[in-house]
Structure formats: C-alpha cells, structure tokens
Amino acid sequence: SQQGCDPFAQTQxxxxxxxxxxxxxxxxxxxxxxxGAENLFRxxxxxxxxxxxxxxxxxxxxxxxxxxxxLEELNSSMDVYQNDxxxxxxxxxxxxxxxxxxxxxxxxxxxxxxxHYGEEGILFEKEIKEFMELRQAMxxxxxNEAGLELLMEYYNQLYFLDSRFFPPTxxxxxxxxxxxxxxxxxxxxxALAFEKGSVLFxxxxxxxxxxxxxxxxxxxxxxxxxxxxxxxxxxFNYLKENFSNAPSLDxxxxxxxxxxxxxxxxxxxxxxxxxxxxxxQHDFLxxxxxxxxxxxxxxxxxxxxxxxxxxxxxxxxPFSWTxxxxxxxxxxxxxxxxxxxxxxxxxxxxxxxxxPDQEKAFIQFHVTMPDGPSLRVLLQDPEERRKLGKAHxxxxxxxxxxxxxxxxxxxxxxxxxxxQEVLSFAHKRSLSKYSEIDHEEDFFETGDAPDIxxxxxxxxxxxxxxxxxVKVTDLFxxxxxxxxxxxxxxxxxxxxxxxMRGENGFGFTLRGDSPVLIxxxxxxxxxAEAGLKEGNYIxxxxxxxxxxxxxxxxxxxxxxTGEEGVEIGVITLQGSEGxxxxxxxxxxxxxxxxxxxxxxxxxxxxxxxxxxSASTLLVWSKKSKRSKKSTYGVPFTAVGDNEAMY
Numbered sequence: 298s299q300q301g302c303d304p305f306a307q308t309q310x311x312x313x314x315x316x317x318x319x320x321x322x323x324x325x326x327x328x329x330x331x332x333g334a335e336n337l338f339r340x341x342x343x344x345x346x347x348x349x350x351x352x353x354x355x356x357x358x359x360x361x362x363x364x365x366x367x368l369e370e371l372n373s374s375m376d377v378y379q380n381d382x383x384x385x386x387x388x389x390x391x392x393x394x395x396x397x398x399x400x401x402x403x404x405x406x407x408x409x410x411x412x413h414y415g416e417e418g419i420l421f422e423k424e425i426k427e428f429m430e431l432r433q434a435m436x437x438x439x440x441n442e443a444g445l446e447l448l449m450e451y452y453n454q455l456y457f458l459d460s461r462f463f464p465p466t467x468x469x470x471x472x473x474x475x476x477x478x479x480x481x482x483x484x485x486x487x488a489l490a491f492e493k494g495s496v497l498f499x500x501x502x503x504x505x506x507x508x509x510x511x512x513x514x515x516x517x518x519x520x521x522x523x524x525x526x527x528x529x530x531x532x533f534n535y536l537k538e539n540f541s542n543a544p545s546l547d548x549x550x551x552x553x554x555x556x557x558x559x560x561x562x563x564x565x566x567x568x569x570x571x572x573x574x575x576x577x578q579h580d581f582l583x584x585x586x587x588x589x590x591x592x593x594x595x596x597x598x599x600x601x602x603x604x605x606x607x608x609x610x611x612x613x614x615p616f617s618w619t620x621x622x623x624x625x626x627x628x629x630x631x632x633x634x635x636x637x638x639x640x641x642x643x644x645x646x647x648x649x650x651x652x653p654d655q656e657k658a659f660i661q662f663h664v665t666m667p668d669g670p671s672l673r674v675l676l677q678d679p680e681e682r683r684k685l686g687k688a689h690x691x692x693x694x695x696x697x698x699x700x701x702x703x704x705x706x707x708x709x710x711x712x713x714x715x716x717q718e719v720l721s722f723a724h725k726r727s728l729s730k731y732s733e734i735d736h737e738e739d740f741f742e743t744g745d746a747p748d749i750x751x752x753x754x755x756x757x758x759x760x761x762x763x764x765x766x767v768k769v770t771d772l773f774x775x776x777x778x779x780x781x782x783x784x785x786x787x788x789x790x791x792x793x794x795x796x797m798r799g800e801n802g803f804g805f806t807l808r809g810d811s812p813v814l815i816x817x818x819x820x821x822x823x824x825a826e827a828g829l830k831e832g833n834y835i836x837x838x839x840x841x842x843x844x845x846x847x848x849x850x851x852x853x854x855x856x857x858t859g860e861e862g863v864e865i866g867v868i869t870l871q872g873s874e875g876x877x878x879x880x881x882x883x884x885x886x887x888x889x890x891x892x893x894x895x896x897x898x899x900x901x902x903x904x905x906x907x908x909x910s911a912s913t914l915l916v917w918s919k920k921s922k923r924s925k926k927s928t929y930g931v932p933f934t935a936v937g938d939n940e941a942m943y
Contacts, residue, residue, distance in 0.1 A: 300447065317481070323364055388509075394499045395498055413464075431450065440507060449762070457772065460779050461771075527760045547613075555605055562622070568754075581647070588749050627699045628696070628700040631694075638734075639686075647677050659675075667688075669684070704716065777812065793837075795862055798862070807852065818831055835866070839864055
C-alpha cells in the first residue's frame with residue numbers, strides 16, 4: 298500500500314471524511330432534483346403543475362439548507378483536529394480536504410497510447426493502473442509529512458500526465474469531479490488544471506490540519522504549528538496566483554485570499570504564544586512587548602473578519618469561522634490592554650537609570666499619547682501609572698465581555714468549552730487585577746486608555762510549496778523522451794528502412810541523444826537512396842528500441858552490423874519536414890529560447906480558450922513547472938559539438 302495513505306484508520310477524522318462524503322452525495326442528489334424541478338417549472342404553463350413543482354422546490358431548498366448546516370457543523374468540528382495535551386490552547390481553524398470521485402483512466406489512456414503513440418495500449422496497463430492507485434491513495438492522505446509527500450508525488454505525476462496525454466487542442470474526454478470543501482457542492486471539469494488545483498488545495502488543507510493538532514504548550518509544538526500554517530498560506534497563495542476561473546467557490550480568488558489571511562493570522566497567534574512562552578522576565582519592557590504582540594494578533598484577525606464578511610464571501614464561509622475570528626480579534630485586543638496594565642502596575646516605577654530605555658519604548662507604545670502628565674512623570678510616579686493601568690484594565694474588561702457575548706451567539710462555538718474556558722479565564726484575571734488596584738477613595742473618573750500600537754518580533758512568512766522536494770519518475774517513461782514523444786507533437790508512423798554500408802559508411806551525420814537525430818544526408822549515399830531524410834529520429838536499430846539511447850550507443854549498434862546490413866526505424870515530426878524547416882527551427886531555438894516558450898504559452902492559452910468547457914481553469918503562471926523543464930523547441934541543442942559522419 299502507499300506510504301502516506303491512511304484509508305483504514307477509522308480515526309475520528311476519517312469518520313468525519315465519510316460523513317462529509319455522505320452529505321456531499323446527498324447535496325449532489327438534491328441539486329440534481331432542484332435542477333430538474335427548475336427546468337420543469339420553466340417549461341410548463343400548466344398552473345396546477347407549476348404549484349406542485351414550486352412546493353417541491355421549496356422542499357428541496359430547505360433540505361439543501363439543512364445539509365449545508367450539517368456540513369458546516371462538520372467543518373467546524375475543530376476539536377477533532379486539536380491535540381490531546383492537558384494545557385489549554387485556543388483552538389485553531391483547520392480545513393477539511395476536498396473530496397473527489399473515483400476516476401477510471403484505463404480505456405481513455407490505452408486508446409490515446411494506440412492512436413497518438415502508435416503503441417499497443419494493452420502493454421501500458423501496468424503503468425495506467427499504477428497511476429490510478431496513486432490517485433486512489435492520495436484521496437485519504439495520512440495527517441503527517443508522509444501524507445503531504447503523497448499529495449506532492451501525485452501533483453508532480455500530473456505534470457507528466459499533462460505532457461503525455463493532454464494535447465493542447467483536444468480534451469481526453471474524462472471529467473475530474475471534486476466537491477467544494479466549504480459548501481459541499483460538486484463541480485466537474487475536463488481541464489487537468491482543475492485536478493492540479495484541487496490537489497494543491499488539499500496540500501494546503503492538510504497543512505492546516507497538521508498545524509491545528511500540534512501541542513502548542515511547548516516550543517517545538519509551536520514552531521511546527523507556525524511552519525504548518527505558513528506552508529498552508531503558501532499553498533493557497535500559489536493556487537491564487539497560478540490558477541484562475543476555478544469552477545468551485547473554495548478556489549475562487551476571494552476565497553483563497555481569505556484563507557491566506559486566516560493562515561497568516563493563525564501564525565501570528567502562534568507567535569504571540571511563543572513570546573509568552575519565551576518571556577521569562579516579568580520586567581516592564583517584556584510586558585510592553587507582549588501587549589504589542591497581542592495588538593498585532595488583534596490587527597490581523599480584524600482583517601480576516603473584514604475579508605470573511607465581504608458580500609461574495611460571507612455566504613459560504615461557515616458562520617462558526619467568522620464568529621471565531623471575530624471573538625479572537627476582541628480577545629486579543631483585551632489582552633493587549635491587560636498586558637499594558639500589568640506593565641504599568643506590577644513593575645516598579647522607573648529608576649533614573651532605566652528611564653531613557655523605558656521612555657523610548659513607551660513613546661511608540663500607544664496609537665495616540667495618553668492624556669495626563671509627561672512621559673517622564675508618568676513613568677516615575679506610581680500613582681500616575683496606576684491611573685493609566687486602571688484605564689487599560691477597564692478597556693480590557695469591556696473587550697473580554699464583548700468577546701464572550703459574540704462567542705455566545707454561535708451555537709457551534711458554544712459547544713466548544715475550550716474556547717469558553719480561555720475567554721472566561723482571561724476575563725476573571727482582568728477583573729481580579731482591577732479590584733486589586735482599585736482604591737475605594739478613587740474619586741477620579743477612569744479615563745479612556747488609547748489603543749496599543751501593533752508590533753511583532755516575528756513577521757509571518759508565506760512559504761510557497763517546494764515541489765522539487767519529492768522526486769518522481771515519469772510512469773510513462775517507456776513511451777520515449779518527452780522532448781519528442783509528447784501530447785503536443787505529432788509524427789508520421791514509424792518507417793523501417795534497410796541500409797547497407799557503402800565505401801563511405803552509411804552516408805549520414807548524426808546528432809544528439811535520446812532520440813538520436815539524422816542531421817544531414819549525403820546526396821547519392823546509401824541513406825539518401827534508402828529515403829532517409831534530415832530531421833528523422835532513429836528510434837530502433839535491428840529491432841532494439843533506441844528512443845532513450847545515447848549517441849554513442851546508437852553509433853555502436855550501427856558499427857557492429859556486418860554484410861547483411863542494418864534495419865533502422867525512424868520517425869519524422871510533422872511540421873519539421875525538409876532541411877529548411879529544421880534549420881529555421883534550430884536557429885529559432887538557439888536564438889530565442891524564451892521566444893519559443895512565450896509563443897507556446899500563448900498557443901496553450903488560445904487552444905484552451907477555445908476548448909469546450911467555457912470556464913476552463915487556466916494555468917499560465919510564469920512560474921509554472923512546465924517552463925522550467927521546458928523542452929519545447931525541437932531538441933537541436935548541442936549543435937555541432939557531437940555531430941559526426943557515419
């Protein structure tokens with residue numbers, strides 16, 4: 298079985314996956330019923346029928362509503378993904394993986410191998426089955442590094458599948474079906490880019506699950522969570538920048554933008570936890586720093602909340618997520634005021650020696666300067682410090698209460714006692730501090746404390762996926778080198794030619810490796826008489842396959858023929874016939890490698906644009922893996938350096 302695949306582990310997560318899949322199927326069925334009913338409603342003019350159909354429609358719609366709510370509740374079962382540690386960590390938001398339907402490629406690929414490659418399709422059944430097994434395995438990746446590698450391996454195999462079997466002008470005729478991870482709505486497309494994009498989405502989603510299950514009470518756990526959420530942000534960001542026109546909402550630009558911001562916020566929250574863990578000194582400056590870190594977390598969560606409540610996003614983001622993000626922004630704002638108060642009230646007033654450092658830190662601490670005495674007086678007068686500290690606590694308590702109120706509005710979050718505990722602990726802590734510093738004889742009105750200026754010591758990074766970390770070999774290697782034997786090249790059927798060696802050898806010059814190219818044919822020589830042409834590729838010598846053979850190997854095979862001569866198999870690429878075309882292409886390939894790639898990108902674009910599915914998921918990243926390994930030009934590389942006469 299595949300490493301990194303976890304099909305049988307009846308963990309809570311796979312039960313979740315099965316329930317998700319079941320709801321997805323029901324949603325699918327209801328959507329079909331709805332489509333049928335809507336068509337009938339539009340088509341009929343009979344009032345009685347219209348009424349019955351309208352009733353049916355309202356029933357189906359309410360069913361869909363219930364199913365979506367059930368799915369949302371599943372998507373919010375964050376506790377399943379959380380760790381088992383004793384200490385309380387605030388829950389993080391993980392994403393469910395996109396589900397997909399099984400895909401049978403046996404017949405379409407066998408057909409294409411015999412039509413396009415002129416090979417016996419049946420001889421490639423083993424490779425096709427191996428590819429399908431890999432696809433099957435990556436549907437249930439294990440929640441660890443091995444699971445990520447499995448998804449990466451499949452993603453990298455798709456590069457080869459694309460080059461081998463997806464010609465720019467025609468589709469393979471198979472549909473890739475994927476369910477939206479947030480709404481459960483199914484989509485399907487012929488474009489392989491939809492498959493690639495969905496796998497990339499799952500790489501991001503798996504990172505979120507790995508991040509959410511770390512034990513964040515320890516430094517190693519925190520660092521792993523930070524790494525996982527940064528990589529999740531990188532995967533969603535890569536998807537947003539390199540794929541467009543996705544057929545499902547979870548992969549729309551607006552949704553991916555929201556997910557990237559959510560992941561960045563979760564990283565920032567982990568950074569705050571890390572600072573709390575590392576902060577062993579309880580001095581004035583460390584506490585100011587914690588207050589600013591908390592303000593930074595509040596800042597990023599506010600941005601996520603704004604993004605989630607935009608018109609075209611709020612309809613499909615689970616309400617529990619939006620609430621959770623809102624709760625966190627209020628909670629961290631409260632914490633920033635709490636730590637400001639602690640810094641002022643629990644630390645001794647500044648001595649003359651400490652004053653310059655404290656003043657410098659405090660000048661940039663508030664968004665606007667607090668009312669009252671000068672900084673110097675404030676920092677050295679315990680009573681002034683207490684006053685300002687009290688104002689900060691008053692604000693903290695208001696924000697704690699707001700966080701608890703919002704938390705109470707969402708029934709899914711109300712079930713999450715962990716979050717409830719964290720909020721009420723923080724609230725009680727601020728209250729007890731307030732009563733500790735509150736003097737009965739205080740007659741002054743507690744002022745309004747200004748907000749704290751957000752600042753962090755560790756900015757979140759968006760880490761793009763590193764596809765090269767998982768090496769894969771092309772499963773369809775036997776079809777021959779991709780530089781020639783690819784979906785976009787066409788060639789004439791193999792010709793078998795019998796050659797006798799004349800006084801001057803066979804009468805041709807050869808160039809290059811895998812496959813070896815006939816670079817020139819001497820007029821009147823044996824090769825010319827046998828009908829060989831410049832631009833032919835040698836793919837077999839005396840029945841031995843030479844598609845992958847190096848120059849020297851082919852020469853050796855030719856040289857070892859005796860009196861009886863030699864039979865060579867050659868192919869000619871369509872469009873490269875005749876010396877002129879070959880020369881022109883060689884010149885073009887040499888003079889402007891980039892030009893060639895550019896024109897190809899455009900062609901891809903045009904042909905995809907004209908392909909049947911209107912909203913094709915298109916891929917033209919400048920960074921796309923294709924252009925890196927590009928073997929687009931006719932492979933006239935090494936011109937002249939290993940050309941020799943035989």
